[in-house]
Amino acid sequence: MTVTRFAPSPTGYIHVGNLRTALMNYLIARKNGGQFILRLDDTDGERSKQEYADGIKEDLEWLGLHWDRLEKQSDRLDRYHSAADELREMGRFYEAFETPTELDLKRKKLLNMGKPPVYDRAALKLSEDEKAALRTERGDGVWRFKLKQERIEWPDGILGDLSIDAASVSDPVLIRADGQFLYTLASVCDDVDFGITHVVRGSDHVTNTATQIQIIEALGGSVPSFAHHSLLTGPKGEALSKRLGTLALRDLREQGVEPMALLSLMARLGSNQPVEVCSTMDELIEGFDISTFGSAPTKFDVQDLFPLTAQINHARPFPDMADFISSLGVPSEVAEQFWNVARENITVKADLAKWWTLFNEGATPLIADEDAEFVAQAFELMPEFPFDDTSWKNWTAAAKEATGRKGKGLFMPLRKAVTGLERGPDMSAVLPLLQKKPQL
Numbered sequence: 001m002t003v004t005r006f007a008p009s010p011t012g013y014i015h016v017g018n019l020r021t022a023l024m025n026y027l028i029a030r031k032n033g034g035q036f037i038l039r040l041d042d043t044d045g046e047r048s049k050q051e052y053a054d055g056i057k058e059d060l061e062w063l064g065l066h067w068d069r070l071e072k073q074s075d076r077l078d079r080y081h082s083a084a085d086e087l088r089e090m091g092r093f094y095e096a097f098e099t100p101t102e103l104d105l106k107r108k109k110l111l112n113m114g115k116p117p118v119y120d121r122a123a124l125k126l127s128e129d130e131k132a133a134l135r136t137e138r139g140d141g142v143w144r145f146k147l148k149q150e151r152i153e154w155p156d157g158i159l160g161d162l163s164i165d166a167a168s169v170s171d172p173v174l175i176r177a178d179g180q181f182l183y184t185l186a187s188v189c190d191d192v193d194f195g196i197t198h199v200v201r202g203s204d205h206v207t208n209t210a211t212q213i214q215i216i217e218a219l220g221g222s223v224p225s226f227a228h229h230s231l232l233t234g235p236k237g238e239a240l241s242k243r244l245g246t247l248a249l250r251d252l253r254e255q256g257v258e259p260m261a262l263l264s265l266m267a268r269l270g271s272n273q274p275v276e277v278c279s280t281m282d283e284l285i286e287g288f289d290i291s292t293f294g295s296a297p298t299k300f301d302v303q304d305l306f307p308l309t310a311q312i313n314h315a316r317p318f319p320d321m322a323d324f325i326s327s328l329g330v331p332s333e334v335a336e337q338f339w340n341v342a343r344e345n346i347t348v349k350a351d352l353a354k355w356w357t358l359f360n361e362g363a364t365p366l367i368a369d370e371d372a373e374f375v376a377q378a379f380e381l382m383p384e385f386p387f388d389d390t391s392w393k394n395w396t397a398a399a400k401e402a403t404g405r406k407g408k409g410l411f412m413p414l415r416k417a418v419t420g421l422e423r424g425p426d427m428s429a430v431l432p433l434l435q436k437k438p439q440l
């Protein structure tokens, strides 16, 4: 069975970059009738917060990305301890005592010599006595996984065949000096134990994948299929990493972005298939194909979400909107009519409030000097209130006859005087919705 997972760290709210990962994993699971696991990578007890864990769940639920199983790394520390013991027993795990400053110095030296800044494995040469002395002097060391120095290869679902020389990678630290398990080991244990078959994540994880493949093999697990999607950039190709904080899913929700707009864009952005609005999750699942994604950085412009949101909102049937419209105080007798008149004129749902205020309370007239006299004269000829479907036709006919104005010169000043706007729904539909007679 296909099993995928989305594994955010609850150290912040999730953003569009995380969503890409979540969605791809979700769609692969659903497309294959498999399982989608939400895993909270919360081994960092200091930075992980319940508030963020709750927020992540809320965001995924809002999008309809339902998970079949929830796991927390903090519940699995025993398992990570036993995996660490296994690695120790097979001689693939060693304690190292360099301080961050020492490591930094080593790195700089190598870089100055034009060499890759790979950890020199000096700790492997320490005798038991030397280690004991260092432990007394500096406290516990970190634990590093001893990589086999060979090429690590895998067929990447997006990047194609990859081959990384393990000698160009530092032996990864899997346990910190304070005893905290790092993601690199925890994730491997989880992927193996939960039977993860496919892992899609950002291309910033490519080196992790190489080292994790060796750890999985050391622990006797089977290696999932890996795919690394490109990272998102801003619309001009600029790095998005610093701005991702402003692209949190909850902020987009707050701005009125529709879930399907976000999902439809994210399921296609960076692939060679065009973006099209899907109305159901099934459609999205049907059309998803990971092999259509490319390795080039993917440009993301938050503004693209608004036309898609508008398209979704315009197509909404009234029953979908009834509760929201009623919450604006629109009386039920006119609610459907209001929706049909306003729908084409909104981007986000919240725009309806402004239209209802206009219909309910009227607007401040917008009158150009040259139209003032005409508008005053036309207002005298306004049909009886409340208006009906024929009011606009009758009113403009009367104004035309009295003033000789026609076409745009006749309609536009009246639209502006009644709605305070230059654009909007058909005036013959606007008038019957007005709850008060327009005044100058």
Ligand code: GLU
Binding pocket: 007, 008, 009, 041, 183, 187, 200, 201, 205
């Ligand atoms: N917690 C890791 C992250 O958010 C998970 C990476 C992975 O998918 O393995 O980067």
